[in-house]
Amino acid sequence: MFTTIDLFSGAGGVSQALKKHFKIICAVEYDKIIASTYALNHGSDHLLIKDIKKIKKKYWNNLKKKKLDKQELDLLVATPPCQGFSRHSRKKSDINSDERNKLIFQVIKISNIFEPKLVLLENVDNIINFKVFKSFLKLLSNIDMNGNKLYKNKPSYHIRYEVVDAVDFGVPQHRKRLILIAKKIDSFPNVDAFISINQKGKLQSVKPHEIWPNKTIALTLGDYLKQYNLAPLRAGEQDPEDKLHRCRNLSELNLIRIRNTPKNGGSRSDWPENQNLELDCHKKSNINFGDVYGRMDFREYAPTITCGCLAYTKGRFGHPEEDRAISIREAALIQTFPKDYKFTGKISGISCEGSSENIATQIGNAVPVILAENFITRIHEELTSTSNRSINNFVYG
CATH class of the missing domain: 3.40.50.150 (Vaccinia Virus protein VP39)
Structure with missing residues (x-):
């Protein structure tokens, strides 16, 4: 070898x-x-x-x-x-x-x-x-x-x-x-x-x-994640069968925002104007963070997974169809880690325990497998x- x-x-x-x-x-x-x-x-x-x-x-x-x-x-x-x-x-x-x-x-x-x-x-x-x-x-x-x-x-x-x-x-x-x-x-x-x-x-x-290497065609996000049959989640929930399949909670205002964001690729530009959902800082003409508060699209490819990938407020990290941000497991799978790959947020090395943000940083900084x-x-x-x-x-x- x-x-x-x-x-x-x-x-x-x-x-x-x-x-x-x-x-x-x-x-x-x-x-x-x-x-x-x-x-x-x-x-x-x-x-x-x-x-x-x-x-x-x-x-x-x-x-x-x-x-x-x-x-x-x-x-x-x-x-x-x-x-x-x-x-x-x-x-x-x-x-x-x-x-x-x-x-x-x-x-x-x-x-x-x-x-x-x-x-x-x-x-x-x-x-x-x-x-x-x-x-x-x-x-x-x-x-x-x-x-x-x-x-x-x-x-x-x-x-x-x-x-x-x-x-x-x-x-x-x-x-x-x-x-x-x-x-x-x-x-x-x-x-x-x-x-x-x-x-x-x-x-x-x-x-x-x-x-x-020669180039290879990637599966779309939906087709790729479909093979793992992940359980549906609400904001703030954790799958009892998979401790890494957990997502952050959302405030009442952010829940309203994501419910007003069309599934599969919707963004904050789709929000109804009469509900005053947009942040004042985003109303300025020179602000260009269009992906913030956006949803991923199962029919397309995911955006770059970053260290802030668990936060609905930090990019297009809203789930394509469910009213929540993506989970740790979903982020790891999009980075093409195997489903059984273990992560810890503690020095003690206990799998699935510790800070979710710490684990997200590990995932966001990784080279896709x-x-x-x-x-x-x-x-x-x-x-x-x-x-x-x-x-x-x-x-x-």
Whole structure:
């Protein structure tokens, strides 16, 4: 089985996708409660609960010696915090100095130690507008304009990155993300891998490698959720058979609002004017949060599941047909976690207990499992093909 490390592992959505094809030798998560969710689903033997900045090089070298025994790491996966790169950040990308943005360079540090055959990185689409991302690309590629190494003692990578919509890879949700796959270069020169930046600081395109999955058609939200046969709920209720199938209560005014919102895609623009349901702040001409107080649509795809996905007031998170916001279970399913996936909001790690908002944050920050599966399956195919070629060359060469 191929080997992998999962950095910034969160609640374990990527690890869920990895387990079929890879042995996870280490997963790193800083938050103790989130790490408890990870451990519930994937165990704790390989889990390191620590600030990644404080993990010394000695630890990584010992792990490499103990777990790999002179073999190369096959895949390094990283999903660093995205909040600092978000379009909702108040600072422009060229002046944003959010300390979390620098965590992306931990990927470089660990790549230089393990020299993995492949690197997979996921983040918000807006990361491509940040100077720190351009610096990251140059350091990870480690290639000069002639296709040779810039730093002789560090690995070089041929990088391909694209902004994708999760709905194009089997996820019933519109969710734009930056996906990057880097392939280790073993033969030089490789001019195709050189990454240039023009005088305006804009990234120039490079010739992409071929390690990329084909697009797949996603089921609509209704067809996707229908297979799980979830019980109907009222606002504030919990399914006694599924403790995660619970939703937030609504005030009397918000109950009136959602009852006046047409099913399957209705929004606050549909509210009758004579009932004075609209907030004063939304009446201003420059306000553009049209999805707030809206319903999802079973006939379409869900909007991006965020950390505020349980709140009817924070986006189009109203249930398509029932007069309530979506439940925790529905949010997790839209993120394509398995129905039996466990979540906890407590350090104690008791499944289904603790803060609903804490669990929603874990779900909203996760990589959709099926999105990760598409890319990881393609990476596994590449590693298998490369391994078979190496064996044939050894036997017959």
